[in-house]
Amino acid sequence: MLRGRAAECERLDQLLAQVREGRSGVLVLRGEPGVGKTALLGYAAERASGFRVASIAGVESELEFAYAGLHLLCAPLLSRLPILPQPQRLALEVALGLAAGERPDRLLVGLATLGLLTADAQPFLCVIDDFQWLDDASARVLEFVAGRALAEPLGLVFAVRQEQLLGGLPELAVSGLAEADARALLETVVPGPIDEGVRERIVAEAQGNPLALLELPRWMTADGGFARPAPLDIEDGYRRRIEALSAESRTLLQLAAADPEADVSLVRRAADRLGITADFDPDLVEVGAQIRFRHPLLHSAAYRSASADERCALHAALAEVTEAPDRRAWHHAQASSGPDEAVAAELEHAAADAQARGGVAAAAGFLARAAELTPDPVERTRRLLAAAHAKRDAGALDEAEQLLSAAGPLSALQAAEAEHLRGRIAFDDRRAGDAARLLGDAARRLEPLDPQLARMTQLEALGAAIWSADDGTILEAARAAPPAPAAPTAVDVVLDALATRLREGTAPEMRPALETVLALPTPDRELGHWLWLTGFRAAGLIALDLWDIDAWHELASRQVRVARDAGALVQLQFALNFLARCTLARGELAEAEVLISEERALAVATDSTAVGYNELLLAAWRGYEARAGELIERMVAGASARGLGRMVDVATYAKAVLYNGIGRYDAAREAARQAFEHRDHVALGMFVVGELAEAASRTGDQPVLEAALDWVSTRDVDSDWQRGIAARVRALLTDDEADYRASVEHLERTPLRTELARSHLLHGEWLRRSRRRSDAREPLRTAHDLFAAVGADGFAERAHHELVATGETARKRRDDTRGDLTAHEEHIARLALAGHTNPEIGAELFISSRTVEWHLKNVFTKLEIASRKELRRALG
Template identity: 45%
Template sequence: MHGYAELTGRRTECAVIDDLVKAVRAGSSRVLVVHGAAGVGKTALLDQVAMRVGPCRVARAAGVQSEMELPFAGVHQLCAPVLDHVDRLPAPQRDAVGTTFGMRAGPAPDRFLVGLAVLGLLSAVAEERPLVCLVDDLQWLDRESAQVLAFVARRLDVESVGLVFADRAVPPDLADLPALDVRPLPDAEARTLLDAALPGPIDPRVRDEIVAEARGNPLALLELPRDVAPAALAGGFGLPAAGGVEERFRRRVTDLPPATRRLLLLMAADPSGDAALVARAARAWDVEPSAVAAAVDAGLVDDGLQAKFRHPLVRSAAYRAASTLERRAAHRALAEATDAETDPDRQAWHRAEAAAEPDDAVAAELERSAGRAQARGGPAAAAAFLQRAAALTADPGHMGRRALAAAAAEVRTGGFDAALELLATAETAPLSEQQEAHADLVRARLAFVTNRGNDAPPLLLAAARRLAGVDPALSRATYLEALSAAVFAGRMAAPEGDVRAVARAAHAAPPADLPAVGDLLLAGTALTYHRGYAAGLPVLREGLAALRARPPGADQLDFMWMAVTSSLRVFDDDAWDALSARYLALAREAGVLSHLPLALTARAYLLLFSGNLAGAASLTDELTAITEATGGSLAPYGALGLAAFRGDADTGAALLAETRDDVTRRGEGVGLTFAEWAYALLHNSLGDYPRALAAARRATAYAADPGALIWPAPELVESAVRCGQPAVAQDVFGLMSGMRTACGTDWALGIQSRSQALLSEGAEAEQNYRAAIDHLGRTRMRVDLARAHLLYGEWLRRERRRTDARERLRTAYDLFAGIGATAFAARAERELNAAGGRTHPRSTSGEQHLTTQEAQIARMAGEGLSNPEIATRLFISARTVQYHLRKVFTKLGITSRTQLPRVLRD
């Protein structure tokens, strides 16, 4: 099949390939996921891409089962031929590539930075001539490489890079990308292909039998006749024996001389492409390199040791045809032939595969490999090394410790099913009291990150109590996690996991002698729920101040979500901005996928309230992709909030229904509060106050956690007043009033004054509106400020002060329209029209005519950032930045970056 210029029966598929190549040669980037059953022709289609690219450069990589646990092996295979371009990358990306590929020592790089570096590297190569990257057998790629390439695929734009994947099925993290389903050939094309491949005539009955057995699989059509002599085919006496394609390859391997089988087994067991390594291992196993000739004659290997197997299924067949003893012997020979200094991890893996029984020395080396993998930014590989180390550990205590460490690593990287299995393995060992406490903690954390429902708080609380006697510092950290989980459980918490019950237990736990940041957050949060808001406020502020004064560090990651939440509870928008940015940076730097959804959500909401809806939308898209890729269960909070702020009623209603069902099923009570708040906000923006009031009442029905009422309470006040039911809001207003007064920040006092104005009349109302605008004007909360102008303008119009009303309403409209809060802008415009005013004509050459990405790039360029700096922030290539800047200049009618600040609105 590989030798034909045109693939039989693949005209449609080749047309898709031609379109991709044309687009790449014209300067665009394209991604394609080719998927179909084994042997259906995916590799042949990739070969067709390579044949049709013309002047394009081609880079290839293929996943191999035996390399699945070596971190970034697939990415290194793809990028190794072009590493001479690495000097063109910005220093952080250059360092990330060097550390990841073992070219330099350094701290573990940010997983996203590695992805951005690979994107930049491919883009740099494509600047010389278009580049097409072909990745075969994606299903066998190591997890880190798969994640990096999925990242790159989503961020390709105008780099002249084509990225074509081949997989047996479309993986979940690529599900939204263009795909090509390669199906079996129809009977007519199958007969044509079979006839073209046969060396002579064939009996029609035999042809029909082969076509029927092959079921349209091209590889089967080409391989089935190889098992029968030409004379038998012509006479119809020797029908091929039944069996799949891989089984036929296995039989042909079995028929080879013993020395050739050993050589193929070595090649299959170490697919590094290092002919010298295979030759050394072969000599150690008494195999001469010339033994490969028989495999070439059998059509299994193209041309000697340097060549690839004819098809990935041949590699699999060569490995599976060997006995367990033969496989171990092959791995032993490869381990002895591998340089322990230059490639210790590959040697350790071969030694592990060669082990017939527990081997503590090999297990210890695997544990060291896990540490090296973690240092290179490969936590998934670290988990795999630890898992194999546990299996090879003779001492039950060491086995339990390693299995626990592997389970904890899997939780942090999103390998939740594997974590459960490892926990079960660890718990078969005679664990110490400390190890049992750690097992409880890992199980509780697994419950939290996979479900965030009402089963996690009791588990975390039990783990915290058990750890108190063996590891007090970890016990306090676990109490803090239990409080976080109880906040998530909210109104759906079990009695023993209710936030107040957890707070009482945490408050009663022994305090730290010298409280660290996490201890202060724990003490302040526990006091807030146990003794009241005012009691916990100074301790929380002390903890937040201490955290902001410290430089960012990976040790802060586990309490960053509570720190961000605490900044909201004390109405500190500066802390919310700083800490949400730090949380996201730390989560990305560590590559901890269990934290990223929370970090992205926290940052997206800061951007929403600050009026940066475009930035929030970008983070929400990233959040969706990561949640789908990791199988995480965080509700679509980002998308729901974005729909509410934009005033998108249809999307908001659909997301509300989805969120209600999802969080109710999992027992995530805070999700109900959040969803109803978003729905109330949405309908207040639309002026549909009855619906807003109904949703706000549901959102504020759970008063045990006053911190969860910070956002719903203002929606309840506004909708209740507009519905003529101010008394409905009095209880919640009173509760929140005490919190805001005790807090005393501009944000808190601004919201308090705005709500008080709605509940007041005459001069008192006007005084409160002015106070709200004054306070909120000193914050970054642009949406809250715009709403204060809107409410004040509406009040002024009803007071018949039309001139004053027009001023406030026009200000509100300009703010809402500028940030993209469409429904609020329409409400302000209606009020302005009713007051006898008109909106200002909006410039046709300004930022509103830019796309979201163009606006982001324009703002950053206007701030003086270089193209590589902008690319790093937006996770795109510098070439894409340059392309969009040219479009920005054209749309805005300018010729220089220095003109951007003048033409873009503040």
């Protein structure tokens, strides 16, 4: 037991016991330098009897090497690679530089790492010190593993300084020792009697920091005083110890600190080149296959103790003996004191290699350093722009903006490309209005230079304008479309169709444009471009504006399938959102909930933000007033602040659905009217008009009802969806039963189950109000059963009350054990029902097969079944 750390040691013992029982354990030790985090990691490793233990530490100099930390962790486990599913194995091999291939997705690398660490039944403990100094790629993978570990005998203990890192994981704040423990620890390191005044000064200055208590006595002068009465600086104390070494011993220590790998043979060869014959001080480092500093602060102090010229010499020597191209390039860069084109070119090549392995952040760092070393202004600008692109790909939007600001002088094409990148950054940051303006400016600049890129950029601008929901911005973007070429591409036909539709209110080109995109084959390369073109910012908008639910579902389903098969997980998140929105429109609420759950899990795993509006739409259809209201308010506030007017409109539409479902028609009418102000927006009016008409009819608002009918009747599309909604709105205005029946007939030919149920409900309500109670029962019963089947509980309850008013006792929705399943559990159960194995389910949902097994056990318990064979009966 460590002195004064009984509670901390007990927490670590509990984690180890939990892992021995087969349940994962994660703990983040957070505290200031020297407070004892490293000692606690050592305690955990010593107590892990029967475990396989892996220990790594972040090193500041390794920040720019993609997967450097992961390589140290996984190197002893590479014999397990053959047991991994092929996509995961290849992703990890490419990330670690063991194989060539396409840039691996970080989540596949994470899942492969989780598979390696949990490949057998032996408990595994990973201790990660100085997490803040791990390279970005390794850090994200380990965060993924920590978040996904659940039912595996795996323990992960992190030590970290910064508050903002590893948020959301179980943590333990490590603070200074109590005064009594501090005094007791001090007595163990002071060799003889000590003046009480000096003792008090040491205890006061150390403030309970164990490392300070161990190091401060070394700074005492012979007369018992301090060599320096300044405030405590442990690293400075280490520098003093280093300065006391001989010149050769000091240089050898600095050389070890300068090499990210700390490979003893490599450091020895570099030392030979510098003529160093001294050996390492065992009080400062532990020498094995690698050189381990006794404390991370000692490592930092050793490197910082060298002057700038000395560091250049250290890195030059290391570059001469280093074989790995990326590390050699890095050493050459660190050894350069001024512009050097040869080194800059070497760094650029290293950046390409890093990007191919998935190290986007490392590539951006290499490119930025290459730009600094580039003597030619034109080449420097080119590399700065490349670094900005890499930073944007890595999600470092602010840093990408800074690199763009530093780039110059720019050619006309480079200036246009920079503006294009600024627009994309703005859209990534969900500033739709800014994105539309910047992308529009970029398209105008590109038109005389690269017409094809100009039209693609203008389509991006148009999509951003639509999401801004600002009429002026949309019209400006539509009018600015450059002329189409003689041989138009799919981008050209989509741009022309959307621009014409938004300028003139209608466009015959919409249907041919949709057919063109539906006929596109899935590309082998540039998958991101294909996913963007077929998504909710381009062809998806056209499908919706044509009221073509089948085309919408086909586009969305293909997006999910292609993105999943390709491992394009960032695009998969948006594809899942796209498909979830479609399944909600079709009334498949349970399926939508599964997709929303997966999208949310992906957002967490990729450290991004879930889109969010499907979750509030689902709550609205379910009739969950408090939950939906909270989500709607949050969405409106956040979207308004960022100029995402379309998100505000979607949230307002959800409010109309909620209030129509629970019978608060005044509130529903007000919400629908707000959303209907933008009734010409592509892919929105078909949802809002039905809500507006229903609420207006129930509140006696004849003018609004007439406006709704006027709008829906002028939609020039060939769609049973449109004809069904138009007939329903007309029936609400004219009280003509033939229109109610026509609405049902049209909607029966579509997969829109909730819309069909709405027409049955309104028909039944009209019949009851017309005192035809017996006639009303059939449509009301049909509506009730449809709503109950899909889980639209608010509308089901409304239909129930109407049935009771006709004199019939309606059957309430049957409570069953399926309702106890979470969306995640139901998703796993349905994949198992479809015949997928546990490893296949784990690969699709980015969890381990053991975690799948654990979830299935919970499913079987909740459904009161014993095997997969019974899932079909239990789930229906």
